[in-house]
Amino acid sequence: MTALLTVDNLKVSYPTRTGVIEAVRGVSFTLDRERLGIVGESGSGKSQTGRAIMGLTPKHGIVTADKLDFNGIDLIQASAKERRLLRGKRIAMVLQDPKYSLDPVMSIGRQICETLRTHEKVSKAEATERALAMLEAVQIRDPKRVFDLYPHEVSGGMGQRAMIAMMLIAGPELLIADEPTSALDVTVQLDVLKILDKLVSERGMGLIFVSHDLRLVSSFCDRVIVMYAGRIVEELRASDLKNAQHPYTQGLLNCMPQIGEDRHPLPVLDRKPEWAA
Ligand SMILES: Nc1ncnc2c1ncn2[C@@H]1O[C@H](COP(=O)(O)OP(=O)(O)O)[C@@H](O)[C@H]1O
Numbered sequence: 001m002t003a004l005l006t007v008d009n010l011k012v013s014y015p016t017r018t019g020v021i022e023a024v025r026g027v028s029f030t031l032d033r034e035r036l037g038i039v040g041e042s043g044s045g046k047s048q049t050g051r052a053i054m055g056l057t058p059k060h061g062i063v064t065a066d067k068l069d070f071n072g073i074d075l076i077q078a079s080a081k082e083r084r085l086l087r088g089k090r091i092a093m094v095l096q097d098p099k100y101s102l103d104p105v106m107s108i109g110r111q112i113c114e115t116l117r118t119h120e121k122v123s124k125a126e127a128t129e130r131a132l133a134m135l136e137a138v139q140i141r142d143p144k145r146v147f148d149l150y151p152h153e154v155s156g157g158m159g160q161r162a163m164i165a166m167m168l169i170a171g172p173e174l175l176i177a178d179e180p181t182s183a184l185d186v187t188v189q190l191d192v193l194k195i196l197d198k199l200v201s202e203r204g205m206g207l208i209f210v211s212h213d214l215r216l217v218s219s220f221c222d223r224v225i226v227m228y229a230g231r232i233v234e235e236l237r238a239s240d241l242k243n244a245q246h247p248y249t250q251g252l253l254n255c256m257p258q259i260g261e262d263r264h265p266l267p268v269l270d271r272k273p274e275w276a277a
């Protein structure tokens, strides 16, 4: 059986006047219907990896791979039109801040309905019914009321849920969640994670969960990939984190504060040039 997603030697680079920026430098992994975490500090290439899979690399970026295969579809060879059809329908992406992904001048319910209707031929009444059910599935208590609200009228946590509903309404097989909870309070973060978790197990989706928070990722995912300077430095089962081999992963683990601990001085993550080689 082939994997849901196969990424082999993925590279993303940006030519600039002063040279080429290599954002992703040969990333390889496979994903089935499971939860895969990608962690690493800011700038390590996590989002660029997600965007390349999604087909959302900015125009001036160059994406190459020995293989980038989604369910037998060669994403490198696929036309812009084919990729547009995949996006939202079969592969969806949830971003850190719903403010940038929700349309400010359209009610939440209408946005979800329109997303559905671009991918499926359904009547207005059926779209409304499914949008309400989806809002309920992301645990919005009063879906009928929220349906008519505009993005600025809801809290960050509610906006994030609305966005998850919008991303999931067409029933994607792969969901890429790029720091979906980073802008939220800790308690709301956990709620959103629980919702994602439930949807992944109920719908049998594959999930790529991107975060800089190693602890969060390991509590939530089956497997974790650790990225540093555009490369994978380590891949682990989440339950096996304490046996991490790479000093960068150990550094990330060390930087996680423990409750009740008094730390003077604060640990600093040290970096060795050879890790980026
Ligand atoms: N549009 C762009 N043009 C040039 N370089 C970019 C662009 N977007 C991202 N990069 C570079 O790619 C690297 C990885 O970025 P990113 O994937 O967003 O990191 P992360 O999500 O891990 O914080 C960054 O160092 C950044 O400089």
Ligand SMILES: [Mg+2]
Pocket: 046, 047, 048, 178
């Ligand atoms: Mg990012």
